Amino acid sequence: MSENNNLTLHTDFYEINMMATYFEKHMENRHAVFEAFFRKLPFGNGYAVFAGLEHIIQYIENLHFTDSDIDYLKEVTDYPDSFLNYLRNFKFKGTVRSAYEGDVVFANEPILQVEGTLCECQLVETAILNMINYQTLIATKASRIRTVVGDDPLMEFGSRRAQEVSAAIWGTRAAIIGGFNATSNVLAGKKFGIPISGTHAHSLVESFGNDYRAFHAYAQTHHDCVFLVDTYDTLKSGVPSAIKVANEMGDKINFAGVRLDSGDMAYLSKRVREVLDHAGYPNTKIYASNDLDETTIASLKMQHAKIDVWGVGTKVITAFDQPALGAVYKMVSVEDDDGQMVDRIKISGNAEKVSTPGKKQVWRITDTKDGKSEGDYITLSTEDPREEKSIYMFHPNYTYINKTVENFDAEPLLKTIYRDGKLVYDRPNLSQISDYAEKELAALWPEYRRELNPQKYPVDLSQKCWDNKRDIIEKVRNYVQQIKY
Numbered sequence: 447m448s449e450n451n452n453l454t455l456h457t458d459f460y461e462i463n464m465m466a467t468y469f470e471k472h473m474e475n476r477h478a479v480f481e482a483f484f485r486k487l488p489f490g491n492g493y494a495v496f497a498g499l500e501h502i503i504q505y506i507e508n509l510h511f512t513d514s515d516i517d518y519l520k521e522v523t524d525y526p527d528s529f530l531n532y533l534r535n536f537k538f539k540g541t542v543r544s545a546y547e548g549d550v551v552f553a554n555e556p557i558l559q560v561e562g563t564l565c566e567c568q569l570v571e572t573a574i575l576n577m578i579n580y581q582t583l584i585a586t587k588a589s590r591i592r593t594v595v596g597d598d599p600l601m602e603f604g605s606r607r608a609q610e611v612s613a614a615i616w617g618t619r620a621a622i623i624g625g626f627n628a629t630s631n632v633l634a635g636k637k638f639g640i641p642i643s644g645t646h647a648h649s650l651v652e653s654f655g656n657d658y659r660a661f662h663a664y665a666q667t668h669h670d671c672v673f674l675v676d677t678y679d680t681l682k683s684g685v686p687s688a689i690k691v692a693n694e695m696g697d698k699i700n701f702a703g704v705r706l707d708s709g710d711m712a713y714l715s716k717r718v719r720e721v722l723d724h725a726g727y728p729n730t731k732i733y734a735s736n737d738l739d740e741t742t743i744a745s746l747k748m749q750h751a752k753i754d755v756w757g758v759g760t761k762v763i764t765a766f767d768q769p770a771l772g773a774v775y776k777m778v779s780v781e782d783d784d785g786q787m788v789d790r791i792k793i794s795g796n797a798e799k800v801s802t803p804g805k806k807q808v809w810r811i812t813d814t815k816d817g818k819s820e821g822d823y824i825t826l827s828t829e830d831p832r833e834e835k836s837i838y839m840f841h842p843n844y845t846y847i848n849k850t851v852e853n854f855d856a857e858p859l860l861k862t863i864y865r866d867g868k869l870v871y872d873r874p875n876l877s878q879i880s881d882y883a884e885k886e887l888a889a890l891w892p893e894y895r896r897e898l899n900p901q902k903y904p905v906d907l908s909q910k911c912w913d914n915k916r917d918i919i920e921k922v923r924n925y926v927q928q929i930k931y
């Protein structure tokens with residue numbers, strides 16, 4: 447196991463501090479269940495695209511405290527040797543259930559669940575949230591951009607603007623899950639098998655000080671050529687130079703495209719299309735880049751811009767309009783002093799922030815006839831709606847919003863990835879994940895998929911889950927009321 451991939455100390459100090467307390471109190475092996483969820487869909491979108499699981503698996507596979515980790519903790523903390531020894535021998539033996547990458551997920555439903563000892567559940571919180579929060583956000587942003595782009599090729603160009611290296615690499619992968627086709631990042635291409643794609647920069651033209659000479663030199667060294675035509679003057683110099691080079695090189699090159707990176711893209715793309723067609727290059731594509739996102743692309747589409755290929759960087763890789771998803775990881779059940787599992791809750795004055803206690807499962811309810819999703823149905827893990835003829839679905843806060851569903855299929859969202867520390871999930875490759883994501887999204891009604899003001903998708907609690915929550919809220923109230931310090 448390489449030390450490089452070991453992210454065991456990539457955790458908040460308080461997690462290890464809590465582990466130390468559990469250890470001292472002989473609670474380290476108590477059984478617990480934690481669940482991750484987010485409270486609000488990002489970007490005003492109607493769904494999120496789950497991503498981050500592959501990195502979580504890589505993290506768990508390498509999870510152990512190295513000698514240098516222990517030496518470091520010894521130096522900077524006052525942990526007793528007995529606890530440091532415990533950490534030295536620590537192994538993850540928990541069970542992880544999760545949505546698959548590419549699954550469409552919604553607010554206020556568990557998207558990943560960790561079941562194991564208190565200590566192991568606690569240690570992994572930070573890294574798991576870090577990975578889910580960022581990658582799900584980027585996959586969702588990418589999916590919004592894909593929605594407006596339609597079937598056109600869509601390139602990820604964001605590495606130079608990403609929040610550092612890991613964000614560029616894993617963000618690119620998440621963008622592919624969300625529907626991008628290729629990346630400019632060569633390392634991400636090598637690591638994940640993503641098709642790589644690239645044109646050239648303004649610096650090539652500036653190096654030669656002349657569009658024609660730069661394109662000619664590029665054409666002598668590359669068969670597939672996409673020329674960046676806006677360095678000096680798109681219509682007067684860039685495009686005529688590209689055509690001149692293509693005419694001269696003939697079959698020696700594939701004049702695949704020209705790229706526009708500034709100016710009025712609707713106007714320019716239409717003019718460039720006319721010029722290319724007139725010169726006998728109707729198959730040469732027009733690429734566009736420059737701070738594009740779903741809003742500018744939708745506007746360009748509305749203006750009938752003649753753009754064939756889209757390059758998107760900054761706005762996708764940084765999730766520009768919303769920097770955080772806000773997923774949280776909450777304890778839902780824990781073993782008590784008598785060895786019994788008891789469900790736990792976090793109370794808040796705000797009804798939407800009260801956690802839902804108990805180990806749960808999320809069921810995607812689809813209509814048997816058309817395969818479209820009716821909503822998500824959260825049950826206690828002991829329930830199985832597949833055994834029911836009909837289910838009563840109601841809004842957890844506004845219970846007057848309800849419906850009875852018959853003739854349905856129910857698929858569990860949380861699938862077992864680790865069982866008792868053993869990876870039992872056969873990991874798909876990235877292209878299988880993208881295909882899966884596309885299929886899952888297609889099962890949503892278009893009303894939930896539109897990027898502007900989508901309908902709210904139902905995420906409901908089963909009666910048992912709801913009753914359990916109400917009973918536990920009642921118990922906590924009684925406990926708080928009888929406190930007399």
Ligand SMILES: Nc1ncnc2c1ncn2[C@@H]1O[C@H](COP(=O)(O)OP(=O)(O)OP(=O)(O)O)[C@@H](O)[C@H]1O
Nearest residue numbers: 707708709710711712713735736737738742745746
């Ligand atoms: N016809 C159009 N309709 C809507 N948005 C457009 C249109 N043409 C360009 N845009 C977008 O408007 C923004 C223009 O940005 P900006 O003014 O910074 O670019 P520029 O001046 O053309 O180029 P540079 O990046 O060299 O400054 C970009 O996000 C671009 O993608």
Ligand SMILES: O=P(O)(O)OC[C@H]1O[C@H](OP(=O)(O)OP(=O)(O)O)[C@H](O)[C@@H]1O
Nearest residue numbers: 603647648707735736737738758759760
């Ligand atoms: O606009 P984004 O969506 O972030 O896409 C990436 C941008 O990166 C490049 O510009 P940059 O000015 O960095 O380099 P250049 O000299 O190649 O134009 C490219 O030309 C795009 O405009």
Ligand SMILES: O=C(O)c1cccnc1
Nearest residue numbers: 603630643644645646757
């Ligand atoms: O290949 C490109 O055109 C490219 C790559 C990175 C950033 N902008 C553009």
